[in-house]
Amino acid sequence: MANSLLKTVLTVVTTLGLVLLGSGPATAAHSRSSDPVGIxxxxxxxxxxxxxxxxxAIVGVNNGLANTTNPCxxxxxxxxxTAKSPAVTSQPRVALYVNTANPGLQGSWWPTSNTYGGAAVANPYGTCTSAAQDFKACSYMYGYAKAYDDANLRGVSSPASYLWWLDVETGNTWQSDKAANVADLEGMTAYFGSIGxxxxxxxxxxxxxxxxGSVPSSSPLAGLPSWLAGAQSLSGAKSNCSLPGLTPRSIVAVTQYPSGGLDYNFACP
Incomplete structure (x- = not known):
C-alpha cells in the first residue's frame, strides 16, 4: 500500500498532492526522533x-490487489x-490494512446475488443480480465479499480482534461512478462491523x-478514523494531523511518512 501509493502518487503528483493536503513542499526524510512512531x-x-x-505496527493482508494474499x-x-507492550500511543499495537477496489465486470469475479459466505446479506442498495439495474447493489456486495475473504481466507487468526484499515488509492481499479465506489467501501465496512x-x-x-468524492453524512463511512499519507517527514506527518478527515465527522488518527526505505506512522494526539 504505502510503497505503491507513495511511488505512484508522490512521484507523479507530489507537489499537487501536498498542496491539496495542506502541507509544505517535500523535504528530505529526516532521522526519526524520540517520538514513538509506528511502521x-x-x-x-x-x-x-x-x-x-x-x-x-500495521500489516498489509493483500498482495497489492483486493483479491490476493500477502505471501509474508x-x-x-x-x-x-514485537511492537512495544503495553501500547505507547493511541493506536493499537497491531492493526491490519487491506487493498480495496471496485472493478465491476472488469474483475475476475463479480457478484450476482445478495448472498456470500453462505449467508444472505442485508443490502441497503437493493438486490444484486446478473442484470442489476442499480450497479451500487453489486458494488456493495463486492466490497462485502472482499472483506469476508480478508477476514476468513487470508490466514488471519481472530480477525475481530484487529482494527482494519481500508487502503483506498487510485492504483487499483475503480468505477467512474463515485457513489458505487462508496457503496463498495460501505460493503467492506459492513462485513468487518458484523464481526465486531x-x-x-x-x-x-x-x-x-x-x-x-464527498460522502454523505448518513453513510457508514462517516466518522471512521482517517489515516493520511502524503507527508515527507515526521514534522510533516505531525502537521497533517490537523487536516480534515476523509469523511464527515472523521478525525485524522494516523499520518504516514517515508524514512530509510520504510513507511513510518505518527499517531495523532
Whole structure:
C-alpha cells in the first residue's frame, strides 16, 4: 500500500498532492526522533530485516490487489507482535490494512446475488443480480465479499480482534461512478462491523476525492478514523494531523511518512 501509493502518487503528483493536503513542499526524510512512531509493512517488505519494537505496527493482508494474499503475512504479523507492550500511543499495537477496489465486470469475479459466505446479506442498495439495474447493489456486495475473504481466507487468526484499515488509492481499479465506489467501501465496512471489528480509512485527500468524492453524512463511512499519507517527514506527518478527515465527522488518527526505505506512522494526539 504505502510503497505503491507513495511511488505512484508522490512521484507523479507530489507537489499537487501536498498542496491539496495542506502541507509544505517535500523535504528530505529526516532521522526519526524520540517520538514513538509506528511502521506499516506488506508484500514489498517480504524478506527484509525490519526494526524491532516499533511503537505500533500495521500489516498489509493483500498482495497489492483486493483479491490476493500477502505471501509474508504470517511472518510480518509475527514481527508486528514485537511492537512495544503495553501500547505507547493511541493506536493499537497491531492493526491490519487491506487493498480495496471496485472493478465491476472488469474483475475476475463479480457478484450476482445478495448472498456470500453462505449467508444472505442485508443490502441497503437493493438486490444484486446478473442484470442489476442499480450497479451500487453489486458494488456493495463486492466490497462485502472482499472483506469476508480478508477476514476468513487470508490466514488471519481472530480477525475481530484487529482494527482494519481500508487502503483506498487510485492504483487499483475503480468505477467512474463515485457513489458505487462508496457503496463498495460501505460493503467492506459492513462485513468487518458484523464481526465486531473496527474500521478506518487510508488515503490522501486528493485520491479520496478522485475515488469517493464527498460522502454523505448518513453513510457508514462517516466518522471512521482517517489515516493520511502524503507527508515527507515526521514534522510533516505531525502537521497533517490537523487536516480534515476523509469523511464527515472523521478525525485524522494516523499520518504516514517515508524514512530509510520504510513507511513510518505518527499517531495523532
Amino acid at each position: 506499516d509493512v506488506s508484500w514489498p517488505q517480504c524478506g527484509k530485516t525490519l526494526p524491532k519494537q516499533p511503537a505500533f 503475512l504470517a511472518s510480518e504479523l509475527a514481527w508486528a507482535n 471489528a473496527p474500521v478506518g480509512l487510508y488515503s490522501t485527500g486528493f485520491q479520496w476525492g478522485q475515488i469517493a
